[in-house]
Amino acid sequence: MTERQLAFVFDLNKCLGCQTCTISCKTLWTDQPGMEYMWWNIVNTMPGRGTPRDRDQMGGGFDAEGRAQAGVLPSAKDFGEAWDFNYDEVFYEGKGQSAHLHPRSPSANGKDEAPEWGPNWDEDQGAGDYPNSYYFYLPTICMHCTDPACLAACPRQAISKREEDGIVLIDEDRCDGYRFCMEACPYKRIYFNPDRFISQKCVMCFARLEQGVAPACVRQCPGRVRHFGYLDDEESDIFKLVKTWKVAIPLHPEFGTQPNVYYVPPLAPPRFDENGEIDEENPRIPMDYLRSLFGPAVDQSLATLKLEMEKTRQGEKSELTDILIAYKWQNMFIPFVEDPGELSRPAPKS
Amino acid sequence: MRVGRVDTRDEELLSPESTAWQEAAVNEVVLSPTPLELQPTDYIRVSRNGRPYGAVSSMRVSALHNGDSVFFHLVWQDDSEDRAIKDINQFVDGAAVMFPIVEDAPLIGMGIQGKPVNVWMWRADWERPKNVAAEGMGTTQRRDDPALSSAVRHADGNWDLIVGRSLEERDAPPGTIALAPGAASKIGFAVWQGSEQERAGLKAFSPAWQDLELDA
Amino acid sequence: MTEAGLLLHALAEKKGGGSESYGSWEDLYRGKWTWDRVVKGTCNRADCIAACSLDLFVKDGIVWREEQNAIYDQTNEAVPDFNPRGCQKGICYSDLMYDASRIKYPLRRVGERGSGKWERISWDEALTEISDKVLDVCKEDGPESIIYDFGTTNIDFGPGTPAEQQLTRLIGTTSLDEWAGVGDLPMGAIQTWGLFNADGTSDDWFNADTILVWLGNPVYTRVPDVHFMFEARYKGAEVVTIAPDYNATVVHSDLWVNPRVGTDAALALAMCNVIVEEGLQKDRYVQEQTDLPFLVREDAGRFLRQSDIAKDGKDDVFYVWDLATKSLQEAPGTMGQPDASLDLGDLDPAMEGDFEVELLDGRKVTVRPAFLALKKRLDEYTPERAAEITGVAASTIRRLARRVAESPATLIFCSWGACKHYHMDLVQRSIILLLALTGNTGKRGAGMRIGAWWNMSLSYDKAGVGALAAAGAPAERPKVRDLENLMKTLMKANSSISPTMPFLYKHDKGYAKLVDTPGYHDPDLKRPISEYMQEAFDKDWMPVYPRDGKSPRVFLYTGMNPLRRWPAPDAIRENLWANFELIVTWDFRMSSSGMYSDIILPAAGWHEKSGVKFTQSYVPYICVGEQAVEPLYESKNEFDIMAKLAATLERRAKEREEAPYKDVFGNEHDPTDIARLWSLDGEFGEGDAEKALDVQFELSDPVGDATWAEAAEKGAVRVTSTGGYGPITAITNEVEEGETLYPFAWFVRDKESWPTLTGRQQFYIDHPWFLEAGEELPTHKEAPPAGGDYPLRMTGGHTRWSIHAIWRSNRTLLRLQRGEPVMYISTQDAAARGLDDHDLALVHNDVGGFKVRVKLAPSVQPGQVVMYHAWEPYQFEQWSGQQAVNPSPLKPLHLVGDYVQLSYRFALAQPSNISRAMTVELTKVE
């Protein structure tokens, strides 16, 4: 345990799958060569294979005894390559309708190979049988774990967890590109930069935090999904959602790393029975599926949420739903409420 | 291992095809995997348990110097030539020549706190080898060293590598072994197989230091 | 990697590794998050109806990234605030502006249209060529043969679009009215209310107790605002999504109702049935606000009019049976009544009963309230019957109906989705009926919401607008119905604006042939479609220019994308398009239509010019964008392009010694004076875009006293007034500080007449064509099999990933999709056709076909395939895009032009581009 820990709560009942968070991180940190395929923040449709594909089957993390677990090192195709497009051929090369704009796999050496996977390939597909179909959106970033498997796996001690806020960082000067961290991270949130031969991942926007500004993906989320703050700050949304109300729970607690991104698990409309009538008895999203993602705590979390929502339906007040509504957006990420547009940050002189 | 003295220019010694090497004595160096229990992190130990590495079992080594520079010629079998990674889950081949800086610096684990070793490390995707100072696994300090040079070819399923360094001590990075005509030291070797995802401590190495003598 | 990131990287490399100055890797991150300036921007000219203010971080002369400018104040403590409005598209415009689709220089086609063979020419050369052609055509055929199409994709609320309109007005061109051309015209709302869109601020959605999302998918389309719905849910509201597929909005709903594609009217009418059967309707509201108490003649099926029973009686005075006095009484507030008030006073109009009246000729006829006719109609829609039609269980229909009736405030989020269906008017009328019976229209947190605009001035001509305002400024707010009448009269007399779909019908043989296909239409219409069309043209219901046998010859368009949007583009390309002698566009990115054009002028990107964003009422702010960097390459902003074009026209006219010419209305146009006139006597020229904005702000009520400069400084200014009722403004309520805004208070709270024949929300339309079609009252009709006899219905919807085609070709966003167009298909239908995920399929019908990858989804209703909006045709093989199967069979009833709310003006009553529920089949491409 570090002295303090910054944490996130993502409310899946407000997430739009819009990937604004994804783009906000891309344009801020991963806009450089070698980072084309990186999405430190990604939102997946679930049930789905995740990013990288089948990540939940890729191992890593710790077992119940705290023993490290072997993991798979994903390929770029697993993450989803950054496809190229034939703009000039279509627009300017005089080929008329014989050339159409389409993606090409960058690893196919100029061959016209159609991609077969991408970071958001299974968007909005989901599972179930119509009309009992279901899906929801699951954003993931580095979980800044209390017991980071990445840190433990690195033979160069290039990964550290900061005492003052629990941010897990890869020292890019020390990193040798061994990628044990990528294998060991059970959430598969570390990417490899082949141009710089180092591993990279979410840095929790530490440079912004230093200026009192919330992370980009938090501040730029139009769904108002992301609460952020210190886990020990009893006034924070984070503390109340995680500790007091216990509706925000970790993803795959069995991975053993004690992640610091917590989720308000998804509700769904009732399913239909064989006659097409509303069936309130059985949940649309099978509970077993949710337990496979969030562990057994999901039952209590959903029960609490439903109870509080029932209260507000009856016209009563609920502290829990008031927090989730987030009447005042800035309260979602106290104390990081500075407005970046108001800051002056000239580039340091070379 | 004796390092014969020849009167051949650096450029020529830096060529694996050079006739100078045909005369040089060949030493057969036995390699074995770095023991699993010595791997630095639990993760590596667990993940490579039952997944062999360090399969290159031997290496042919010759050594020559010309008074100005010393060269080691390493030949080992490797059917896959991994010069560059085409995907992020790939690794490149590599090899290293290692020297103890203090007499009893352990070879296994690349030295230990207070007992450093010096490594001249070659990696198939690097333009030139790097000079590495280490006091145990995970402590390596890797530096560019203009005095280091290498030449390599991959032929008939073998890597054929020459690593050399000028004997000049001026401007040498800290922790560089001091070698001179007539001097003696010790030497060790290591090989990384990219195709087996070998990197860091996942390698084949020569388990014990060998004596090294430079002809006067 | 982003385009801006690469540029900055290259710059740093050139400077010699900017990173070396940093001490540690951490400093590298700190150093990366730096900038030279922050400028307030927005998705300036995107036809996105969410106006989001953005901070643009400018570094080394490059717009590096956007971040939402989260400055919106909470309206009051009881509703969440608006922050941080924006979406993934807006925050990567900086990527789009630098990407490979960017138009850099004026281009002239050198091969066939669509060949992709271009030569770079100078601005001067391009504008001279355009001017010469324009002058030729004005002289030979009159200016109406020049067609100007302003949108909607690339449009602003100043100064670009006003500058364009100023010039095209001076030339005298025909302007296309694309409102219905893009399929966004809610005809059912127009038929019922006499006006179209309706909304207030999006935080008012939070006040709803029940929210029905019906024919919309706000999780895709309203990214910045939809949170209010899900927050309302936490507050205790029930969110119900009605959609055939388990779409992204259903994900966060309390209830999903999944009718078969195109059966929504039956569902709504069945809910009405339950409400009426169970006596749940709000009687007084219905008596006052609707035409349902109006007496209808049993013999003719038409309203009893004053002209039926009194000599010199009016056609627009109607009757109710007053229960208080047991007598026939004129209904107040109808079009024929001098007082536009719905106030019933002591009247107690009967809702039921048979009454006898004597006609002028002495005949006695039975009259009865329209409500009785409605009840009879609703009898056809018992929940059980509707269950058969819709597939929705009768129990669900009852539950939902009761919820709507009992809920203090029911809000129906409708979007423009319905507008793209053949019988969309029936759907909308049915939904509005549901809301009227339950008293939900014109209430806080309630009613049907389709969007509305703040009435910003669309002109910077102070003399023109100022004079009009001064002359007409009444002490009291003018009545909506009077304004509507005035607008219709003025436009008819002096405007060559032409509704797009009738324009296409008239000027494109290929499209006309498709429309005339008998099988694609409502079988209740017994005459051939061409006869309805002819009648509409003969009676001038649909003013289409050029006329008198003249043809369109020049096409000027502003970067919207007609060959992406218009139906059956392959047919149109061979007819109307081929007949254009010159096709010119100004755009910042290469569109499919651009590829088929003759001259492309490079327009500045959004962050390269100043302007006002679409002033939609969702957010109570006027959002603006200030120029952050110089226009890239040789591009220019639209204001400057128009200034240059006006100057070139004048120069060429003088050089050619052109005489003045006349337009069809007899107005004279002098091309040798056009630059002076455009410039408002030298007031405005190149480089004066911001000066024009100054004036526009001065002339605009919604911004109060705020100036352009103040707006540009903050990025947005809070509105202080709706700006009143204008041609596309339908808020009809006042802005009150500290209150959310909902529409229609003027009609419901203040009891002002609606701009309809009956002065009410009119559910009974007694026009002969409506009676002929059996649509005098809302009813359900199956969509005709437009496309032919094929088993699947192709639906669609706006996409999460683009606003129209603007971002469709963007590399960064494509990487988060499948990189190319996809069609969603149910797992069952895919299996039946041997289709696996990502297989290539040929989608085809009698109209045409296109190839597309399929995406198998259990969320899609069997029988339905979903093709989301606006892929560029050039993203499909042979550039045959999703419109290739669309015959867009315009609905003849929408041609009616002699019935108050159904008479045409810009953006009102006209046929629409019908692009949903085409019949298609899919075949696997091996």
Ligand code: SF4
């Ligand atoms: S977390 Fe926020 S920004 Fe990201 S997808 Fe969900 S709603 Fe969009």
Ligand code: SF4
């Ligand atoms: S999520 Fe992965 S990368 Fe992040 S701290 Fe945990 S183990 Fe490390």
Ligand code: SF4
């Ligand atoms: S916290 Fe910052 S670095 Fe991490 S995912 Fe969010 S935006 Fe990216």
